[in-house]
Amino acid sequence: MTDKKTLFIDGKEVEFTDEPNLLEVIRKAGMNVPTFCYRPDLTSFGACRMCVVEVEGRGIQSSCTMPPEAGLKIHLNTDRTRRIRKTVLELLLANHDRSCLTCDKSGSCELQQYAEEYGIKQIRYPDKADDEYLPVDDSSPSLVRDPNKCILCGACVRACTEFQGHSVLGFANRGSKTVVQPMNGRPLGQVDCVNCGQCAAVCPTGALTIKSDIENVWKEITNPNKKVVVQMAPATRVAIGEMFGLEPGENSIGKMNAALRRIGFDLIFDTNFSADLTIMEEASEFLGRLQSGQNLPLFTSCCPAWIKYIETAHPEMLNHLSTCKSPMSMMSPVLVDLLPKRLEIERENLVVVAIMPCTAKKYECKRDDLMRNGRADTDYVLTTQELGRMIKEAGIDFNSIEPEPNDSPFGEYTGAGTIFGASGGVAEAAVRTAYEFATGETLENVDIKELRGTTNRCRDVELDIKGTKVVVRVVSTLKEAEKSLQEIKNGTAKFHMLEVMACPGGCINGGGQPRSCDNSKIKAERAQGLYKEDSELKLRKSHVNPSIKKLYDEYLEKPNSHKAHEILHTIYKDKLTGSYKDIK
Amino acid sequence: MSVETPHKIDTSKLDEIIKSYDSKKSNLIAILQKVQEVYRYLPEEAMIYIGTKIEGLSPATVFGVATFYAQFSLEPKGKYEIKVCDGTACHVRGSMPVLNAIRNKLNLKEGQVTSDNGLFSLEIVSCLGACGLAPVCVVNDKVYPQMTSDAISMVLDTLMKEEGSN
Numbered sequence: 001m002t003d004k005k006t007l008f009i010d011g012k013e014v015e016f017t018d019e020p021n022l023l024e025v026i027r028k029a030g031m032n033v034p035t036f037c038y039r040p041d042l043t044s045f046g047a048c049r050m051c052v053v054e055v056e057g058r059g060i061q062s063s064c065t066m067p068p069e070a071g072l073k074i075h076l077n078t079d080r081t082r083r084i085r086k087t088v089l090e091l092l093l094a095n096h097d098r099s100c101l102t103c104d105k106s107g108s109c110e111l112q113q114y115a116e117e118y119g120i121k122q123i124r125y126p127d128k129a130d131d132e133y134l135p136v137d138d139s140s141p142s143l144v145r146d147p148n149k150c151i152l153c154g155a156c157v158r159a160c161t162e163f164q165g166h167s168v169l170g171f172a173n174r175g176s177k178t179v180v181q182p183m184n185g186r187p188l189g190q191v192d193c194v195n196c197g198q199c200a201a202v203c204p205t206g207a208l209t210i211k212s213d214i215e216n217v218w219k220e221i222t223n224p225n226k227k228v229v230v231q232m233a234p235a236t237r238v239a240i241g242e243m244f245g246l247e248p249g250e251n252s253i254g255k256m257n258a259a260l261r262r263i264g265f266d267l268i269f270d271t272n273f274s275a276d277l278t279i280m281e282e283a284s285e286f287l288g289r290l291q292s293g294q295n296l297p298l299f300t301s302c303c304p305a306w307i308k309y310i311e312t313a314h315p316e317m318l319n320h321l322s323t324c325k326s327p328m329s330m331m332s333p334v335l336v337d338l339l340p341k342r343l344e345i346e347r348e349n350l351v352v353v354a355i356m357p358c359t360a361k362k363y364e365c366k367r368d369d370l371m372r373n374g375r376a377d378t379d380y381v382l383t384t385q386e387l388g389r390m391i392k393e394a395g396i397d398f399n400s401i402e403p404e405p406n407d408s409p410f411g412e413y414t415g416a417g418t419i420f421g422a423s424g425g426v427a428e429a430a431v432r433t434a435y436e437f438a439t440g441e442t443l444e445n446v447d448i449k450e451l452r453g454t455t456n457r458c459r460d461v462e463l464d465i466k467g468t469k470v471v472v473r474v475v476s477t478l479k480e481a482e483k484s485l486q487e488i489k490n491g492t493a494k495f496h497m498l499e500v501m502a503c504p505g506g507c508i509n510g511g512g513q514p515r516s517c518d519n520s521k522i523k524a525e526r527a528q529g530l531y532k533e534d535s536e537l538k539l540r541k542s543h544v545n546p547s548i549k550k551l552y553d554e555y556l557e558k559p560n561s562h563k564a565h566e567i568l569h570t571i572y573k574d575k576l577t578g579s580y581k582d583i584k
Numbered sequence: 585m586s587v588e589t590p591h592k593i594d595t596s597k598l599d600e601i602i603k604s605y606d607s608k609k610s611n612l613i614a615i616l617q618k619v620q621e622v623y624r625y626l627p628e629e630a631m632i633y634i635g636t637k638i639e640g641l642s643p644a645t646v647f648g649v650a651t652f653y654a655q656f657s658l659e660p661k662g663k664y665e666i667k668v669c670d671g672t673a674c675h676v677r678g679s680m681p682v683l684n685a686i687r688n689k690l691n692l693k694e695g696q697v698t699s700d701n702g703l704f705s706l707e708i709v710s711c712l713g714a715c716g717l718a719p720v721c722v723v724n725d726k727v728y729p730q731m732t733s734d735a736i737s738m739v740l741d742t743l744m745k746e747e748g749s750n
Contacts, residue, residue, distance in 0.1 A: 161642075170644030173651045183635070183643035184628055191643075580632060580643065 005070035010077070020044070022063035022074065023051055033076055034085060034114050036204045037153035038064040040520045041504060042162055048153050049088050050114065054078045086118050094125035096205075097133070097148040104144070105206035108515060111151060134179070139189030141366055142211055142359035142511075143200055147179050150207035155517075156180060156199035163504055164305075165479035168193045180207070183580065192312045192579050194305035194478065196502045197359030197383075197511020210359055210512060213380045214390055220351045220379070221264040227345055229267040230260055231331050231410070232355035234275065235421030235507035236384045238529030239357065242514040243388035244398040248522045249529030254403020256355075259391045261404060267339075268406045271354065272413030274331035275420040275429070277551070278302065279542035281568050282324045282426075283433040284559035286497060290470070295319045297473070297488065297498045300426050302326045304364035305502035307572065309478050314485055315574035320498075323569040327420060328354045328361060329370050332377035333567040335410065338555065353380045355387050357421070357510030360502070369570045383512025412547040415446075415534030422527035423476040423506030424451035424459075427499040431463060431472065432541045439466045446540050452531065454505035454523040458483070460495060471495040477504050593629045597622065602637055609640040612649055616656055624661040626650050662698050662705035664743055667722040671711030674719040678732070682719055683708065685733035689740050703747055704740070 006013050007025065014029040023038055036048035046065040053063045056073040060080060075081070092111060100106055128148075137145040154171070157180060161167045168182055168191055182191040200208040220228050237253040246252065253270075260268050286298050301307060301322040310317055324330070332352045340347045354361065358381075364370070365378035382390070391398055405411070416432055419425030428451045435443045450461040451472065457480045463470045473495035475481050481500045487493040503509045505523035508530065509516065516522040534540060542548065556564045576582055601618045605611035612634070619630050631650055635643035650656045668674075668683045686692075686706055690699040698705040714720045717729030721736060728739055 161645075167642030167645050170642065170648040171652075172644075172648050181644070183632060183647050 005068075007068055007070060007072040007074065009074055016068045019068055022053065022061070022066045022068050022072075025068045026053075026063060026074075026076065031076060033063055033081075034110075034117070035064060036110055036151060037155055039155050039158070039202050039517050041517070042155065042158040042202065045154050045158065048151070050085055052081050052084050054081055060084065082118075085114075086120065089115055089118055089120050090124060092151050093120065093123045095128055095132075096151070097146070098123075098127055103149065103206040104209040104212070105149075105203075109206060110204035137187050137189075138211065139187035140193060140195065140211065141189065141363045142195040142197055143188060143193075144209050144211050145181075145188055146207055146209070147181065148207075149205045150180050151205055152178055152180060153204060154180070155202040155204065156208055159198040159202045163198050163477045163479060164194065164196060164309075164502065165477075165482050166192070166194065166309075169199060186580070190580070192308075194308045194312075194502060195360035195363040195511075196305040196478075198503060199511075200359065201509075201511045201513070201515070202517045210383050210385060211362060212386055213362070213382055214386050214393075217353055217380050217382060217390070220353075226349050226351050227266045227339075227343055228264070228351040228353060229269060229335055229339065230265040230353045230355060231269045231271045231274070231328065231335075232256060232260075232387075233271045233328065233357055233361075233421060233507065234418050234425075234530060235357040235510060235513065235526065236355050236387070237533075238421070238508065238526045239513045239516075240384050240388055241398070242516075242522075243385070244391075246399070247525070248516070249525035249527075249532075251529050251533050252398075253533075254405070255398055255401050256387075257406045258401045258404040259394075259396050259398060260355075260387075262396050262401070263390055263394050265353070269331065269335070269410035270406055270413050270417075271327045271331055272417030272420070273410045273545070273547060274334070275327040275417035276414055276542035276545045276548050277330050277334070277568065278324055278327045278420075278426075279416055279429050279433050280548060280552070280559045281330075281564060282322050283430045283437055283542075285322055285324065286430060286434055287438055288560070290468070290496065297493060297496050298322055300430075300497070300499045302420065302426055303501050303507075304358070304360040304367075306478065306481065306500045308360070308363070308575070309481070309502070311572055311575040312579045313482075313576075315576045317485065317488070318572045318574065320488075321572055323565075323571070325370065325568055325570050326361075326364065327417075328356065328378060328381075329364065329570075330568045331410065332365075333372065334551070334555075336372075336377050337567065351379050352377060353382060354378050355384065356381050357384050357507045357513045358503075359383060359511040361512075369573065384510075385512055385514055388514065409547040409550065412545060413537075414542055414545045415537040415540035416542040417545075418533045418537070419530050421507045421530050422452065423454060423457075423501050424474040424499065425506065425530065426501075427451050427461075427472045427474050427497060429542060430497070431470075433543050435463075435465050436541065436543065438468075441466070443541070447535075452527070454509070454527050455520075457504060470497070472497045472499065474499045476501045476506055478502050593623075593627050593633065595633055598630055598633050599637070602634065607638055609638050612638070612641065612646065613653070616646075616650055620656060624663075625657040625659055628658070657697075657705075659697055660702065660705075662703050663747075664704045664723050666704060666706050667709045667712070668706065669710075669712045669714070669718070669720045669722075670708050671715065671718075673715035674711075677718040679719040681733045682721065682731045682736050685736055686740065689737055703744075 016025045019025045033051045035051040037045045044064045046062045051063045054075040055061045134147040157169050160169050241250045241252040299320045361381040416429035428448045458475045461472050508526035509523045605615050631646045632643040635641045635646040670679045721728045721731050
């Protein structure tokens with residue numbers, strides 16, 4: 001018996017297999033219905049009622065919650081469905097903030113888009129009075145929450161719960177007074193939010209947006225006294241093109257370099273370089289721990305959301321965390337220590353900007369433990385989205401701009417640095433180097449494909465380092481990470497290294513990346529873009545990066561040296577005290 | 585009987601309640617009811633504590649449940665909980681003057697639920713199912729039928745006298 005069944009969409013026979021709901025079948029058949037609340041990576045919610053279809057014999061059904069059945073005859077676009085969608089839109093608009101022009105989401109807002117597509121030319125209900133507007137919460141370093149623009153689709157609540165197991169955001173009150181907010185309306189900056197930004201990534205409107213640093217960066221760039229240098233994370237290069245019509249996964253690093261120079265950045269470096277640096281330190285640290293048997297499993301420490309999670313929820317496990325700073329926060333102190341002399345400028349006139357796929361990096365750069373002499377090494381973090389906006393603002397035609405190389409020496413990188421952006425990449429890069437460090441032999445096959453993948457959020461890979469069995473676990477999302485932590489606590493954990501990225505699929509799907517929440521495949525395409533660059537590079541192991549070698553020779557001595565510890569490592573703090581869970 | 589001081593929670597007491605309901609998230613409403621019985625309202629700290637102790641819940645989720653149901657109060661309730669019915673029958677037979685009389689008597693400002701001395705709290709409910717006795721008030725489960733502003737004042741006077749305050 002075949003498991004292929006068919007149903008009829010607007011008279012057209014369409015095959016389906018294991019799609020969870022009608023909406024997926026509709027999309028697979030190349031058609032679409034509007035929706036606010038349906039996100040393929042989250043559970044169906046059926047809240048917005050925009051995706052309603054007419055099913056013969058069953059009346060109006062929401063296609064995101066109805067499972068497909070053989071022989072169903074459904075109609076997407078009837079008088080009734082159109083009328084329902086229009087009414088939904090009108091009611092949503094009735095108490096929605098109408099300052100579209102100045103909204104951060106203007107141009108990419110789904111509510112705006114459907115209002116336009118469905119020809120809503122007039123809102124029958126008067127605007128809210130000024131005193132009915134709720135205050136905007138911009139207490140978080142990463143996100144801005146404007147409850148007046150919320151349409152209660154619940155996507156953020158589900159993202160927080162289903163990805164991070166965290167439910168920082170929840171529904172409160174009922175009926176017309178319902179709002180989405182942190183516990184008792186506390187400011188987002190004062191609850192245990194890890195700043196991952198997945199809530200903003202799935203928000204259809206301007207209710208949750210990324211806190212912008214664009215204006216601050218423009219100010220520095222246009223200041224003639226300042227030298228503004230920039231680094232960009234691996235995951236940004238395979239996503240930024242999407243904002244200019246390029247395919248997901250297309251590597252735009254050359255175009256990014258060129259665009260950054262046009263914008264006015266003085267020197268363009270690459271976080272891939274410091275990802276290689278991270279591996280030098282972390283692989284050495286890992287081997288040290290394997291030898292001593294202490295503080296195993298080692299937790300990777302590149303993800304600021306993960307760090308904050310451990311600090312606030314499991315401070316007793318801080319000793320497992322690698323003491324390595326993230327690649328971004330390794331690059332910046334190196335730049336701050338070496339550049340002023342080379343450029344013959346004062347320290348205070350050097351500005352370090354980082355382009356990241358991540359909203360939590362905005363929080364990371366302000367962390368106390370990363371301050372030196374009262375100033376952060378990374379001055380500003382811009383998300384991929386913000387850079388895309390700056391490129392547009394500067395009038396740069398991204399598609400036709402000629403690719404350019406970056407600047408030496410902190411722009412040189414290996415394939416191991418590139419794959420940091422995908423879940424499993426940090427572990428793979430670490431293993432490539434750890435193997436050679438431990439055995440002194442050359443690792444011939446550097447592709448460890450078992451570690452890769454953007455859909456499976458937890459995988460164990462057993463590796464053989466010359467007779468020593470090492471188990472590496474790769475997880476993405478904090479919900480999965482929590483399960484691994486429980487295994488460690490009850491003594492069943494069998495892995496030696498735990499790589500955690502808080503966003504599903506890794507940094508390529510970070511909260512600061514261009515919109516990808518309505519297509520599950522984009523993650524894999526972006527990851528593929530990184531693995532493609534890796535496979536095309538001649539150097540694919542961090543420790544063979546000549547600029548890294550030079551940096552150690554001239555400045556850092558050797559991995560885990562005193563100097564390296566001083567600027568590349570950090571100490572984490574127990575943040576349970578003072579967190580809102582701190583009740584005695 | 586003294587009113588439990590607000591903003592001080594005893595976590596061992598909460599642990600006991602949570603445990604008696606198997607630490608299950610599906611028992612959240614029952615747990616909250618029990619907590620409200622102890623404190624006469626749901627202190628914020630208690631909601632946070634429950635949200636962090638029970639798997640699958642968070643403080644924000646607990647707060648969501650607590651604010652969804654009208655039976656839960658986030659403010660300390662008085663020793664005497666007065667419910668004034670404002671269902672259709674009670675309304676047309678004059679529940680509003682009764683309500684205003686209570687407000688005046690207890691010196692309740694706009695939006696204030698509990699009297700300053702913490703003895704009385706006031707709640708408007710939709711229908712108590714006693715329309716034949718309209719307008720109806722209920723004080724701590726005792727039903728007072730066919731209320732007028734004078735009658736309810738007398739009821740309150742009696743209670744105040746018992747408590748030795750005026």
